[in-house]
Amino acid sequence: MRGGLSKTLALVGAAGLLAVSACGNSDNNSGGSGSSANKDVTVFTWWADGGEKAGLDGLVSTFATDCKDYKFVNSAVAGGAGSNAKQVLANDLQAGKPPSTFQAHAGAELKDYINAGQVDDISQLYKDFGLDKAFPQNLIDNLTVDGKIYSIPANVHRANMVWANPTVLKKANIDGTKAPASVDAWIADLTKLKAAGVAAPLAISKGFAQEMLVEAVLLAELGPDKFKGLWDGKTDWAGGDVTAALNKYKTLLTFTNSDREAIDWPDALGYVNTGKAGYTLMGDWVAAQQVSDKIADTAYTYWPSPGTEGDFQFLSDSFTLPTNGADPDGAKCWLKTVGSAEGQKAFNTKKGSIPARSDANPADYPKYQQSAMADWKSKTIVPSCAHGAACTLGQNNDILSAMSQFSGSPDVAKLQAAFGTAMKTS
Numbered sequence: 364m365r366g367g368l369s370k371t372l373a374l375v376g377a378a379g380l381l382a383v384s385a386c387g388n389s390d391n392n393s394g395g396s397g398s399s400a401n402k403d404v405t406v407f408t409w410w411a412d413g414g415e416k417a418g419l420d421g422l423v424s425t426f427a428t429d430c431k432d433y434k435f436v437n438s439a440v441a442g443g444a445g446s447n448a449k450q451v452l453a454n455d456l457q458a459g460k461p462p463s464t465f466q467a468h469a470g471a472e473l474k475d476y477i478n479a480g481q482v483d484d485i486s487q488l489y490k491d492f493g494l495d496k497a498f499p500q501n502l503i504d505n506l507t508v509d510g511k512i513y514s515i516p517a518n519v520h521r522a523n524m525v526w527a528n529p530t531v532l533k534k535a536n537i538d539g540t541k542a543p544a545s546v547d548a549w550i551a552d553l554t555k556l557k558a559a560g561v562a563a564p565l566a567i568s569k570g571f572a573q574e575m576l577v578e579a580v581l582l583a584e585l586g587p588d589k590f591k592g593l594w595d596g597k598t599d600w601a602g603g604d605v606t607a608a609l610n611k612y613k614t615l616l617t618f619t620n621s622d623r624e625a626i627d628w629p630d631a632l633g634y635v636n637t638g639k640a641g642y643t644l645m646g647d648w649v650a651a652q653q654v655s656d657k658i659a660d661t662a663y664t665y666w667p668s669p670g671t672e673g674d675f676q677f678l679s680d681s682f683t684l685p686t687n688g689a690d691p692d693g694a695k696c697w698l699k700t701v702g703s704a705e706g707q708k709a710f711n712t713k714k715g716s717i718p719a720r721s722d723a724n725p726a727d728y729p730k731y732q733q734s735a736m737a738d739w740k741s742k743t744i745v746p747s748c749a750h751g752a753a754c755t756l757g758q759n760n761d762i763l764s765a766m767s768q769f770s771g772s773p774d775v776a777k778l779q780a781a782f783g784t785a786m787k788t789s
């Protein structure tokens with residue numbers, strides 16, 4: 364982690380001191396202090412704790428083997444979905460102090476950095492590292508802007524997942540192994556749980572978690588095609604179907620914890636694990652968090668959010684080469700690790716995500732990721748706005764402030780108008 368909003372850890376990768384770089388230019392000492400093995404590669408993420416940190420550690424161990432000339436410096440800023448990190452990064456980039464590489468979501472979110480001239484075109488690295496063949500074409504398309512590629516994807520996460528505590532659900536005779544068939548059926552179950560004494564059966568946290576919940580309801584109610592249209596301008600935000608979906612979201616919010624504006628996603632998950640709540644909706648980084656928190660497989664169940672069984676709402680973490688970064692050769696070695704089969708395995712087996720590469724062997728992965736790999740191939744793929752696949756940073760910021768206003772005083776017409784404006788103007 365780094366200074367400012369969080370403490371500096373400056374974790375040093377277990378890189379050996381000598382040996383020849385697997386991909387870097389070992390006689391370039393810029394950014395280093397004499398010995399080339401001391402050349403720092405500052406990696407900016409928001410993976411500071413728990414399962415996220417475990418994933419990052421996996422990448423770091425591969426980097427240590429593959430990039431022995433370089434030293435990993437952890438520049439993570441804690442806070443789910445980059446809620447703190449993105450602002451810190453924006454300031455650093457603005458001040459002309461980029462890290463060696465930073466995390467950004469594949470898709471629309473990258474456009475902000477591209478338009479600001481803050482990231483380099485790395486299309487050539489795809490050829491150098493053989494990545495043009497390793498990733499599925501639809502993901503490459505998502506990363507390509509005007510024929511150029513600006514980042515290397517480390518993974519694919521699924522956003523539309525609910526994590527449940529079957530013991531809590533039993534209190535209202537609800538079978539925790541099966542997803543309710545629709546948002547309405549879920550509301551019926553939440554009503555039963557409340558009547559059975561579970562005061563806030565749906566655990567939720569601030570900001571992006573609420574955005575994810577509203578997206579899940581829109582996806583369920585509108586279906587994948589109209590849902591995609593919300594983000595590319597083909598679906599009218601002012602439609603009656605959107606109003607109806609937002610009203611269901613408003614109802615869902617009445618079943619959530621009143622401290623939702625004060626907690627982050629691991630806390631909401633904790634409410635489920637400790638039996639305070641029955642469900643939380645969150646991306647599948649939860650699978651890694653459960654391992655990190657040592658929650659037994661039998662203590663929880665998971666399924667796609669009600670009404671979205673056939674859809675895989677995706678997002679992809681990718682890494683960039685910032686313009687005028689301190690040691691581009693070290694950064695390129697990090698990028699090579701990120702795209703490599705070994706790096707993706709070391710990362711994704713620990714992160715709850717699945718590899719972006721198409722050549723992974725499911726047998727190498729935990730049970731959850733095996734099912735996600737199968738779903739990635741068979742379900743309808745739709746993008747996440749909260750995690751940058753469908754929305755720019757500006758759009759997301761506007762939506763996040765509308766979500767937090769709604770949490771304080773739920774006004775569907777206002778929220779609906781704010782979504783429409785955010786997608787048109789920011």
Ligand code: GAL
Pocket residue numbers: 409410415442443444445468520646648678679680750
């Ligand atoms: C997302 C990111 C995931 C996970 C999550 C929660 O934006 O893509 O990898 O870290 O935030 O922090």
